[in-house]
Amino acid sequence: MEIKVVFLCGRKRGRNEHHRMKNATDILKEGGLKKSAQRIAVINILQAKQKPLSEDAIKGEMGEIYDRITFYRTMQALCGAGIVHKIIVDNTVVEYALNAEGCPHEHVHFFCTVCHAVTCMRDVAVHRYRLPADYEQTGCEVLIKGVCPSCLKATR
Ligand SMILES: [Zn+2]
Numbered sequence: 001m002e003i004k005v006v007f008l009c010g011r012k013r014g015r016n017e018h019h020r021m022k023n024a025t026d027i028l029k030e031g032g033l034k035k036s037a038q039r040i041a042v043i044n045i046l047q048a049k050q051k052p053l054s055e056d057a058i059k060g061e062m063g064e065i066y067d068r069i070t071f072y073r074t075m076q077a078l079c080g081a082g083i084v085h086k087i088i089v090d091n092t093v094v095e096y097a098l099n100a101e102g103c104p105h106e107h108v109h110f111f112c113t114v115c116h117a118v119t120c121m122r123d124v125a126v127h128r129y130r131l132p133a134d135y136e137q138t139g140c141e142v143l144i145k146g147v148c149p150s151c152l153k154a155t156r
């Protein structure tokens, strides 16, 4: 069983912040993590692609420095530090995305059932459900399934 620890962030960036992308070293420093080749590579890849990626996709981009054991430790550290969040689609599909800068808020994820693309909907906040008083919420993950715009276009 996976323990779901999700750090989500989706604050809209201000006009001036938008073009100033922090580099991997700054991001690690702010997250209180030491630099390592793997951590830097993962952040660079997620930053370049600007979308959630699976382990396989990240592995493909990492090339020779990829190592299975190190990858898990790297992702655990990055998720724990609030730098990356994990999107669990099902038992076989897990994707990772870079957190947006700023104060965390939980956003909705969209899974396209046709092309299997996972999208962070940073402008769509997770709804706050009213729970019975004796339950304490520690997180909320919303995965919406459907057809993405490009697949919809292809079927028309
Ligand atoms: Zn699609």
Ligand SMILES: [Zn+2]
Pocket (backbone or CB within 6 Å): 008, 085, 087, 097, 107, 108, 109, 119, 120, 121
């Ligand atoms: Zn996301």
